[in-house]
Amino acid sequence: DQQVKQNSPSLSVQEGRISILNCDYTNSMFDYFLWYKKYPAEGPTFLISISSIKDKNEDGRFTVFLNKSAKHLSLHIVPSQPGDSAVYFCAASVNSGYALNFGKGTSLLVTP
Amino acid sequence: DSGVTQTPKHLITATGQRVTLRCSPRSGDLSVYWYQQSLDQGLQFLIQYYNGEERAKGNILERFSAQQFPDLHSELNLSSLELGDSALYFCASSVGGGTTYEQYFGPGTRLTVT
Numbered sequence: 001d002q003q004v005k006q007n008s009p010s011l012s013v014q015e016g017r018i019s020i021l022n023c024d025y026t027n028s029m030f031d032y033f034l035w036y037k038k039y040p041a042e043g044p045t046f047l048i049s050i051s052s053i054k055d056k057n058e059d060g061r062f063t064v065f066l067n068k069s070a071k072h073l074s075l076h077i078v079p080s081q082p083g084d085s086a087v088y089f090c091a092a093s094v095n096s097g098y099a100l101n102f103g104k105g106t107s108l109l110v111t112p
Numbered sequence: 113d114s115g116v117t118q119t120p121k122h123l124i125t126a127t128g129q130r131v132t133l134r135c136s137p138r139s140g141d142l143s144v145y146w147y148q149q150s151l152d153q154g155l156q157f158l159i160q161y162y163n164g165e166e167r168a169k170g171n172i173l174e175r176f177s178a179q180q181f182p183d184l185h186s187e188l189n190l191s192s193l194e195l196g197d198s199a200l201y202f203c204a205s206s207v208g209g210g211t212t213y214e215q216y217f218g219p220g221t222r223l224t225v226t
Contacts, residue, residue, distance in 0.1 A: 002154070032211055043114060043202050043217025044155070089155060093211040098168035100211055102147075104154035 003027045004092050006103035013110050019077040021106050023090030026071065030092040034100070035064060035075050038087045047088075048075070080110045115139065116218035118203050124224045130191040133221045137184055137205030143167070144186040145206075145215060146178055150199040161186055162209040193225045 005024045013019045021035075031052040036044035050057040050064045050073070057064050063076045077084055090103040115138035125131055137144050146158040157170035161180035172178075175193075180186045190197060200220045206213040 004154070006154075034211070036217075041219065043116070043204070043219050045114070045217070046214045049212075091155075098160050098209060098211065099157045099170050100145075100155075100215070101157070102155035 001026075002104070003030075004090055004101045004103040006088075006090055006106045008106050009104070010107040010109070013080045013108065015082055015110055015112050016079045019075075019080045019084065019108055019110065021075040021077075021088050021090075021108065023073045023075075023103055024071060025073075025092050025101075027092070027094070027101070028071065029094045030101070031095060032093045033064070033066060033073050034091045034093075035062075036089040036091060036102075037084075038089065038105070044089055077108075080108075082110050082112055084108060085110045114216040114218060116203060116205050116216050118201075118218035118221050120221060121219070122222045122224070124226065125193060126226055127193055127195060129193050129225075130189065131193065131223065133188040133190070133201050133203075133223075135186045135188070135203030135205075135218060137186070137203075138216055141205035141207050141216070142184065143206045143209050143213070144180055144184070145204040146172075146186070146188050147202040147204065148199045149202065149220075150196075155202065158188070160209075167209055190223070195225050198223055198225045 034049040035047040038044040087105040091100040158172040160168040204215040204217045
């Protein structure tokens with residue numbers, strides 16, 4: 001069963017605008033959440049994380065928001081750049097434990 | 113370049129066969145993780161080793177096994193291969209054993225079972 005869901009397989013955004021990638025989870029025990037970015041022919045690369053004790057974490061152009069009551073998190077990229085075009089994976093873990101549960105990914109295309 | 117190396121890059125084999133995928137973690141990393149990414153699934157966690165010992169197990173089939181050697185490299189053995197085992201297999205490494213430690217992924221091994 002997929003405990004982390006990314007319901008949008010793809011997203012297209014114009015350069016300079018905001019990209020919002022969404023992720024829902026079903027396991028209320030998850031307490032640590034991460035976003036990974038993946039370019040073709042490469043492995044995923046860590047982007048940003050958030051602990052369940054926070055509702056927002058920011059790193060430069062990337063901000064992750066966590067809504068625990070809705071079991072929902074989102075990644076905001078502002079402003080979007082063509083180099084941001086990649087597949088973005090949401091992941092979660094229990095008790096900051098050992099196993100990451102990944103979503104299926106959202107393919108972001110940023111057009112000039 | 114994440115510093116994690118995986119060999120081979122591509123592997124084509126027949127059903128029923130056995131293959132071994134190899135992973136060398138980043139220098140200094142004690143943890144190695146294996147993930148499978150098939151066409152219709154996201155990254156599925158298979159197994160984790162920390163300093164030579166199995167630390168966590170995910171959705172790993174009984175036909176699959178792994179180990180981490182004293183030099184910290186790891187191998188994933190896949191046997192009695194089926195068509196459905198065709199996937200990208202990623203290895204990741206981290207300094208520590210929990211998920212708060214950033215995991216660095218290798219480029220993956222693409223396995224095709226015919």
